[in-house]
């Protein structure tokens with residue numbers, strides 16, 4: 001046995017059983033990760049004029065989130081495989097909501113309420129939350145967004161709220 005292996009011997013009445021436990025060293029990052037870092041990049045799309053954040057994690061996964069609607073439109077796993085559906089008909093033209101991805105339907109779903117279909121949160125410009133209530137200390141690959149209610153929205157939906165996501 002190597003330095004990390006320990007054999008436990010014991011008599012359980014039906015002969016001696018032997019169990020090998022291999023104590024693995026702490027999980028190290030694979031060599032291909034060397035030199036790679038997580039990043040959060042703000043991008044203004046030429047085609048649409050919309051601002052989005054592109055988040056890339058050192059292991060290979062990535063995500064894209066738009067300030068418009070606070071909408072996550074892409075999430076790729078470590079192998080670069082897309083995990084979210086985004087319609088080919090997604091127009092990226094406000095005030096139409098982006099069709100697909102992870103959409104925030106707030107403060108209502110469908111037409112069950114007093115504001116536009118699926119609420120206004122998906123049709124508003126969110127902003128970066130510089131002082132989030134729960135700062136993420138576990139990862140440097142994140143972005144906090146916040147939607148603050150406008151005076152205009154207060155007229156049609158007179159309830160105070162703060163909506164944040166990351």
Ligand SMILES: O=P(O)(O)OC[C@H]1O[C@@H](O)[C@H](O)[C@@H](O)[C@@H]1O
Nearest residue numbers: 097098099100109110111117118
């Ligand atoms: O086209 P929107 O406003 O993004 O809504 C998406 C879909 O939302 C569903 O709730 C409606 O039943 C559909 O008719 C609609 O197409």
